[in-house]
Amino acid sequence: MKRLVLENKDDIVNQIRSYLDSNSEAKFIHRLQVILLFAGKEDESCDSLGNLFGNSPRSISTWIKKVNQTGDIDSLRSKPHSGRPSRLSKVQKEELQMVMQELPEKWGLQGKRWNGKNLSSYISQHYGITLEVRSCQRLFHELFHQKDVAN
Numbered sequence: 001m002k003r004l005v006l007e008n009k010d011d012i013v014n015q016i017r018s019y020l021d022s023n024s025e026a027k028f029i030h031r032l033q034v035i036l037l038f039a040g041k042e043d044e045s046c047d048s049l050g051n052l053f054g055n056s057p058r059s060i061s062t063w064i065k066k067v068n069q070t071g072d073i074d075s076l077r078s079k080p081h082s083g084r085p086s087r088l089s090k091v092q093k094e095e096l097q098m099v100m101q102e103l104p105e106k107w108g109l110q111g112k113r114w115n116g117k118n119l120s121s122y123i124s125q126h127y128g129i130t131l132e133v134r135s136c137q138r139l140f141h142e143l144f145h146q147k148d149v150a151n
Helices: 009-022 024-040 046-053 057-070 090-099 116-127 133-150
Strands: none
Touching: 009 024, 024 046, 024 057, 046 057, 090 116, 090 133, 116 133
């Protein structure tokens, strides 16, 4: 039988890798399939599987070690990441919620409404912490979302 040709191979491979990167359950299933192939074919190594699937050999080695240590395939599931800790404390955020109930003019800032730029200035002046305008916009969302959930 003649070998089939995958049209737009690079695009399809990129779509698959993007899906695997963005979906935690797909990542888990991918890891299981790599382990199955490693277990079923004695001539496969972490290097050969890494080349085949586009993973680093170290990642594959880490997966195998996890399964060996725990004896449980669930150890291959992705764990949630906490992200970078906030530069503002909980108390500072609570203070900001109170401050933003007043007009920015009260605090010597320009404008009739709070925005990312004047919030960035306020935080810099009062807490000595530099936050970019975009970070302050995210902070607005966080503070107002928490407030909405509390009520």
